[in-house]
Structure formats: C-alpha cells, structure tokens
Amino acid sequence: MDGSRTWRIHLLGGLLAMGVYVLLPYGIARDALYAAVGLAGAAASFLAAVRLRGAVGLAWALMGLGLLGASTGDLMWLYYDHIAGLDPFPSLADVFYLLQYPFVTAALLLLSRHRRTPGDRGARLDSAIVTAGLLLPYWVLLIEPNIGGHDSTFGQVVALGYPLADVVLLAGLVRLLAVGGARTPSFQLITLAMLSLLSGDVIFTSTVGAEISGLPLGDLPFLMSYVLWGAAALHPSAGDLLRTSPDGAPVFTTRRLLTLMAVVLLAPGTMAAQLLAGFEPSAWPVTVTSALLFVLVVARMALLLHRLQEQARMLDEVARTDMLTGLPNRRTLDAQLAREYERADGDGTPLCLAMIDLDRFKQFNDAHGHQAGDLLLSGAATAWSLALGGRDMLARYGGEEFVLVMPGRDLRDAERLLASLRVVTPQGQTFSAGLALWDGRERPSDLLHRADLALYAAKEAGRDRVVRAAGSRPGPSPSSTRA
Incomplete structure (x- = not known):
C-alpha cells in the first residue's frame, strides 16, 4: 500500500478506536482495545526501524521498545484488573510503564546528536534554560507532593519515578526542538505524541487517577500519543528525521526569546502563585532554580555577545578586503x-x-x-x-x-x-x-x-x-x- 495513504489510514483508524473506547463501558473489551492501540503504535515503529536501518532506524527501534513497554504495562494491568481482581500499587506493570521513558529519551538524544549544527552550543543552553525553568513547577506540583506517604521503598521509587521520568523526557524533547534540523511531518507528529504523553502523565498524577463516567482522565492523551506515534512511523518522511535544515544553525528568533523569558519568569511566578493561594512558598526550590537560571541566562548572553563580536569582526573584514583576490581594498x-x-x-x-x-x-x-x-x-x-x-x-x-x-x-x-x-x-x-x-x-x-x-x-x-x-x-x- 502507498506510504502516503498508510499513515492516514492508521491515524483515522486510531481516532476511530479512541471514539469506540470512549463509548465502550468499563470492562475487559475496553482495556483490550486500549492495549491494542498501543501495540499498533509499537508495531508501526518497529516496521519503520526495519525499513530504514542506520541511525534513524535505531531511533525508531528505541521508540518502538518504549511503546512496547507501555503496552505491556497495559496488558498486565488488564490482567490485574479484570482477571486477578487486584488493584496493586506499585506493581510489575509500573515497571513496564516506566521503561517507556528511558527508551524514548534515548531515541530523542540520538536524533539530537545527529541533527546538531555548528551553532549548537546556543541550542544546548536554550534547552537547559527551558528544562530548568519547567522543572520547578514539576517539583512543586508533582514531585514534592509524592515524597513520603508510601509503605515501601519500592512504592516511593515508583511514585517519584513517573514525574522524574517526565522531567527526563521533557529535557530530551526540549533538546531535540532546540537544535536545527528539518521539521518534517513525521517529526511534528512525534512531537505531538510526546506532548500528549506528558499531558496525560500530568493529568493522571495531579488528579490521582480521577475518572469521569468510569473513564480515567489521562487515558485519552495516552491513547492519542500511541496513535500519533504510529502515524509518525508510517509517514513517508519517517526516514528524514536526521535531515538537517537548509537554514543551518537555528536562529535566535523573537519567538525563542519570548519563550525563554516566559520560562525564566516561572520561578518568581511559582512563588507568587503560592503566596496568593495561601500556601507555604517553596523557598529553597525557587532559590536554587532562580540561581541556576541566572547562570544559564548569563552564559547565553555571553554566547550571543561573542557571536555578535565575531559577526562584527567578519563584517569589518569584508569591508576591508577585496572579495575576489583577498587583498586589502x-x-x-x-x-x-x-x-x-x-x-x-x-x-x-x-x-x-x-x-x-x-x-x-x-x-x-x-x-x-x-x-x-x-x-x-x-x-x-x-x-x-x-x-x-x-x-x-x-x-x-x-x-x-x-x-x-x-x-x-x-x-x-x-x-x-x-x-x-x-x-x-x-x-x-x-x-x-x-x-x-x-x-x-x-x-x-x-x-x-x-x-x-x-x-x-x-x-x-x-x-x-x-x-x-x-x-x-x-x-x-x-x-x-x-x-
């Protein structure tokens, strides 16, 4: 079948499966459909890995392993809930769920390494600033509330594992988005898939698995991530994930500047929100994050200044030199x-x-x-x-x-x-x-x-x-x- 049609069929079929999932009542059929969507995404990723080979094939294989881990967790949870009649936490299913994150993060870092450009140092600093800024609300809202209150060390590790894994995955995603490279449709679908996964984790963790009409709030974002991942793997541009952008090194645009400014303001904004809500402010996390952001921003400014000085030197050299002969003009x-x-x-x-x-x-x-x-x-x-x-x-x-x-x-x-x-x-x-x-x-x-x-x-x-x-x-x- 033509690859330009296959990914569309997968995407439409996945969206249809999501609609059926919402309409199905609680039961083994609904959870089996959930796991089947995840396995379809994993299968599509492995198919892309076999078809493409090389570095890009390895990236798809790593993402396929991540999706397979999550789908295995879904199947194990189906067994616990509908066959064994258990509701364990933590369980072996959590281990498989958490396996998704290191595999996917490794794929993101592999793609970032191969998409690097000569101006990549600025992209690394930008990704570090964004990651450090977003880590604070993660800590305040998701990580800190999960410290303590668990009966075993394993339970504590698993409870903290999800938000910490989100932070690692978020760092890998930000790093990938910060470097240069072509923004192909497959690349954009992968980005949307990871954003869906992260939003599902935030919803599930912050609502402690709350449900509406028997449907967990985080399920639909998780399902959407499976569907988008499979569509990305089947898209004709799946082999172009390592293709560099014709524009070369990423440019420090106004949008990037506004993004960094918004991220830097998260630290004082978090403390202000806590004070306005009457909560005890997270003084030390805010202090450490603010200091780290200050150092990173100064380093970014120094890099921009160095680049401006280098460009000024080059312009001066061009103004003083004959371009054809290289002699003074x-x-x-x-x-x-x-x-x-x-x-x-x-x-x-x-x-x-x-x-x-x-x-x-x-x-x-x-x-x-x-x-x-x-x-x-x-x-x-x-x-x-x-x-x-x-x-x-x-x-x-x-x-x-x-x-x-x-x-x-x-x-x-x-x-x-x-x-x-x-x-x-x-x-x-x-x-x-x-x-x-x-x-x-x-x-x-x-x-x-x-x-x-x-x-x-x-x-x-x-x-x-x-x-x-x-x-x-x-x-x-x-x-x-x-x-």
Missing part, C-alpha cells in the same frame, strides 16, 4: 597609506608607491572568459603577495589595477621589487606600472595621481614596463625596459 589602502605617511614623516624614511595594471586584460577576458579573468586576478594577487617584504602592502585598486605601497624603499629598491613581481606573474601575462616617490609634502591623493600618470605613460610607451612618475625622476628608468 581601497578603503584599507587609504587608511594604511595615511599611517605610512605619518611614519615616513616621523623617521625620515622613503615611501614609494606603484600603480600596477595587468596588460591587455580586456583581450584576455574576451578570449578566455570572465571566470578565467577572475582566476588571473586572484592568481596574480597571490603570487605577488608571496614575493613582498614584511612592510610592503599590495591592495586592489579596482578592475585589473593594483596599488603597491613600499615603506622604507627608495626608487631603485622599489624597481627591483617590481621586477621580481614581473617574474612570478601567472599565465605568462605582463603588467605596466607607474612608480612614485613621496616628496615629503604632497597628500596621498596627489601621490596616487602621479603614480597613475606614470602608469598611463608606461602603457603609452608600449606596456610591460615601469615608469617613474614626474617629480621622482623623469622618464623610464634604465632597468624598467621590456624584459
């Missing part, structure tokens, strides 16, 4: 040239500047394509940079033009450096250059202008040469003729 050139002016003026050392232009670059682009032209520009930038000294700076000025700032070099030394650059120019290409020496008075823009005029003269003279700018030494230098 014109903005960085202007700033560096101003600093070199101050240094040269202070210590009296020479400062040379060359304007470099790849010869016949347009013809190269037309002949080989723009991608080849880009490779030539980036290759030339890399080759020239490797030949420079420690204080020299090569920047991309625009198009196929580059500017070389040479602090501490006189004209002859600068010409020798340019000759070494000519040797390593890739793909047999040549360049023309205009060379200018700072006269100690002119502005950076004037120095660049003189170098640009000299570059124009080099091109007019036949290219593949270095020409000294007027004011440095008229005409081409003897060593700058065509190689």
